[in-house]
Structures are given as C-alpha cells and as structure tokens.
Amino acid sequence: MAFIAECIDRFRLDNEDLDYRQFIVAVDGGEIAGFGRTRPHKEVYELGCVGVIESRRNQGLGKMIVEDLINAFLSGNVYITTDLIGYFERLGFREIKNGPEDLVEKIKRVCISKCRAGAVVMVYRKEKPMHIDTKCIHAGGCPDTHTGGINTPIFTSSAYGYLDTDVRLYQRYFNTPNQEAVAKKLCELEGAEDGVIFSSGMAAISTVLLTLLNSGYHAVVQDEIYGGSHAFVEDHFSRLGISLTLTGKEAQVIEDAIKPNTRIIYIESPTNPLLNVVDLRAVAEIGRRRGILTIIDNTFATPVNQNPFKLGIDVVLHSGTKYLGGHSDLYCGVALANKDIASRIRKTAANLGGSLNALSCYLLERSLKTLAIRVERQTQNAFEISKFLENHAKVAGVNYPGLASHPGHAIARNQMSGYGAMLSFELKDMPALAFMKQLKLIKAALSLGGVETTICDPATTSHQKVSEEVRKRLGISGNLLRLSVGIENLDDLIEDIQQALEYK
Ligand SMILES: Cc1ncc(COP(=O)(O)O)c(C=O)c1O
Numbered sequence: 001m002a003f004i005a006e007c008i009d010r011f012r013l014d015n016e017d018l019d020y021r022q023f024i025v026a027v028d029g030g031e032i033a034g035f036g037r038t039r040p041h042k043e044v045y046e047l048g049c050v051g052v053i054e055s056r057r058n059q060g061l062g063k064m065i066v067e068d069l070i071n072a073f074l075s076g077n078v079y080i081t082t083d084l085i086g087y088f089e090r091l092g093f094r095e096i097k098n099g100p101e102d103l104v105e106k107i108k109r110v111c112i113s114k115c116r117a118g119a120v121v122m123v124y125r126k127e128k129p130m131h132i133d134t135k136c137i138h139a140g141g142c143p144d145t146h147t148g149g150i151n152t153p154i155f156t157s158s159a160y161g162y163l164d165t166d167v168r169l170y171q172r173y174f175n176t177p178n179q180e181a182v183a184k185k186l187c188e189l190e191g192a193e194d195g196v197i198f199s200s201g202m203a204a205i206s207t208v209l210l211t212l213l214n215s216g217y218h219a220v221v222q223d224e225i226y227g228g229s230h231a232f233v234e235d236h237f238s239r240l241g242i243s244l245t246l247t248g249k250e251a252q253v254i255e256d257a258i259k260p261n262t263r264i265i266y267i268e269s270p271t272n273p274l275l276n277v278v279d280l281r282a283v284a285e286i287g288r289r290r291g292i293l294t295i296i297d298n299t300f301a302t303p304v305n306q307n308p309f310k311l312g313i314d315v316v317l318h319s320g321t322k323y324l325g326g327h328s329d330l331y332c333g334v335a336l337a338n339k340d341i342a343s344r345i346r347k348t349a350a351n352l353g354g355s356l357n358a359l360s361c362y363l364l365e366r367s368l369k370t371l372a373i374r375v376e377r378q379t380q381n382a383f384e385i386s387k388f389l390e391n392h393a394k395v396a397g398v399n400y401p402g403l404a405s406h407p408g409h410a411i412a413r414n415q416m417s418g419y420g421a422m423l424s425f426e427l428k429d430m431p432a433l434a435f436m437k438q439l440k441l442i443k444a445a446l447s448l449g450g451v452e453t454t455i456c457d458p459a460t461t462s463h464q465k466v467s468e469e470v471r472k473r474l475g476i477s478g479n480l481l482r483l484s485v486g487i488e489n490l491d492d493l494i495e496d497i498q499q500a501l502e503y504k
Contacts, residue, residue: 171357377487397426
C-alpha cells in the first residue's frame, strides 16, 4: 500500500504530464512488496490504479487486465519501464518502445527497488482529451495491419473461422470488425462506454425499448417525439402488456407521470418538429432519484451540439440516417450506454436481427470524419436563417432554440454547445405546399441532417402517423414547415427562401 501511495505521490508532485489516476502497476509473476498475495487488486484499484497483471494469463482477473493493458498499449500512451517488452513480444506484439529514458530511470528509482524481482511498473502519459473534431477523424476505426493503409478496410465476409478463437464473429451478433470500428468512434464522440450500431434508427429505438421493458412495466414517454417512435409505442406496448403514459416536456410533468412500475423515461430534445427543449439534467436527476432509466433520442442535436451522458442520461439513441450519415445516402441507427445495458441491448438485437452491413458501417465511419465540421457549418447557417425568418412579415413564428424568443432558449444554452441545424416555422397566409413548390434550391424531401438543405411539412410526413387530435394538441399545423439546414452558402439559402416567400 505504502509503495503504491509513494509512487503516486511522487508522480503527482514531479511530473505534470502524468495522471496518477492512470497509473498502472503491472506485476509479472510476483507480488508487490507489502501486499499479501490474495488482496492486492482491491487496494491498488482503490488508490486509483488502472490495473495489476499477473503472468498467469488464465486467471480470471489477470486475463481481463491483460486485455486492458493491451488496449492501453495500443493507444500509444504507455511507457514501459522494464522487461515487460519481452512479455508483449510473447503476446505477439512488435515495435514495442520504452518511454523516455529519464522517465524510465525516475520510475525505476522510485519503484523498482520496492518490488520483487520481475515486477514491472508502467505509467500512462496524461491524456489530454481530444476535441470532438479531432475525435471525428481519429477515434475508433480498425487499423489495416495487412498493408498499413490508413483507413479501416471493408471486411466483406459473412462467415468467419472459429477454431482458433473463442469469439464467434457474425454480423447479426453485432461484433464484426466494421461494426466494432464505427461503434468505437461513436462511443468516443458521445462519451459512452459501449455502443451497438443498427440498420436504422427505428431498429435501435425498438430494440432498446424491447430490451428494457417487460410485460407489467410502465414507460413514461414524451409525447412530442419522432412520429415513428410515437407510433411504435402506441401500436405495440399494450399488446405486449407494457403500460404507457405520454407526457409533456417539463421535468415536473414527467415526474408526475411516474408509477411504481415505471422502468424508463423516454425523451427527445430538441424535439421533432417544434424544437422544444427538455431539461436533460432535471430529467436525469429524476431518473437517478427514482431508480428509472432515462433514454434520449439525440438525433437532432448530434454529439457535436449535445452530450447527454455528461448530463446524466443513461441511454443515447440516434437515427444515424440523419446527421451521422450526413449525405442522405445511408440508413443506420445507434444505441449507446454503459457496458451492462449495452450488452443486454446487444443480446436482444441478436434475436431481432437489425444489424448493419460492413459497407454501410464503413460509409458511416467515413461520414463521421466530417461530422463536426458539417454540423458546425449547418448550425451557423440555421442560426442566421432563423433570424431572417423571425424578422420576415410573412412568417407567423419561428421555432429555433438559438433564438432568445424561444421558450427553451435558457435551458438549451445551458445544456447544448450549439443550437443545432433544425428549425421550423409557420407561414402567415401561405399553405406549406405552395411555399415548398416555389423553392428552387431547397428540396422538399423526407428525412433530414444531410449536407443539402431540405424542407418538409411534418403534418403529412414525419407526423403523418400521429392522429390529427394529437397533432393539434402538439401544435403541428398544416402551415408548419420543418427546415433541415445544410452546408450551402448562407446567401444562396436566404435568397431561395426570400424569393419563395415573396412569390405572388
Ligand atoms: C428524431 C428521429 N429519431 C428517429 C428516427 C428514425 O430513424 P430511421 O428513419 O433511421 O429509422 C427519425 C427519422 O426521421 C428521427 O427524425
């Protein structure tokens, strides 16, 4: 104990670049001086160390930690101070480098004399978190070890060998190389422990709900969600014995809907199509206090503008068909959560079968490289267009959380880093269809989130399946238009909107 504490102290004191929480003590075939053989792990972990390894690889804990260590090693942030190089060579690694000599010497001086022969000490370089635009490019992926190519190869096999490995690779098990490569990138972008990539947003949403809800459970679901999600809970829950309360967006209203058998709270923010904002911190706090899982569809915000895990939400969903894909040429969905929930989701998913093929996984991975740069530009354009529309005589109202006049503006400012690229507006005297027909550049199209600006009237598209009565209650009128702003030049977009508004 004293040994570890001393090491940690030393490093904290004299090495700004080291993060003591990421300090690893690896013991190759021996014990750390001062520890009994049976108990060191717990105490080492309590001190904030990442792991202890033993060379007997098949001991449960030892084996797990070897895997951690290999991952750490692959991240390139590990200094190896002694003969662990041989150890990794035996595991099949090449090109293993020592850390800088002065650091190695320092670590040896402090630690090595206190360990039994064969002990090895490793220290991580302090990791400065990457910015999201850098993560978009460099996080996740699967290195091309065969040729050294810098992109993830597309692994086309639907059949993988199984004799020399205990992992059974199969697309419907959600564990093939392209699936994992892109899942890792998305986990990094949202700050998730684990993630599952699906063949559509609805595959992700339905699989998650069917995983977390059983007959006899109750779900609190915000009423202003994507029309397809709304239809799913209304069409299937009662048949499955799951009771449902549809609620408004205010945290108190959500809490009031909770019953003793409530297991999930399902929300969207900003909402589709009215761009209302839910207070995510408040909802997460309710979930934690009442022991209920909180789930958000984060499609509209994207990981660039909103990170629900940081606000305490448990499960994050995306229709990757939208911004993550970003080019209107790909369907996919994403579910992100902690390891335990994700493994439950993966198990149901393997039964239901909504997995994504290798080519689409690769396309998604490629698209994600430009996610931040696309969404930043889209968000800037949307902000300017919302101001233009707000000041136009023919526009009755604009819904965009970035406008100070928006009722959710203060909450959005508090929980989003940008206000997103979706907005909706209502025309004073012009029917939605007539306006859309006058547009020359902006296309009337289903879906959203692409690099091109698109427009639709939610009453006959995304919310067509929602009853007229509910649409009326929510405020989705026949004059409402939803704009998904792209990356075109702002002046061209405004010009197009202006000429359509002024058409006589
Ligand atoms: C907010 C939101 N969530 C989920 C979905 C469903 O996604 P998909 O069409 O990929 O199944 C959509 C689709 O429009 C959506 O807008």
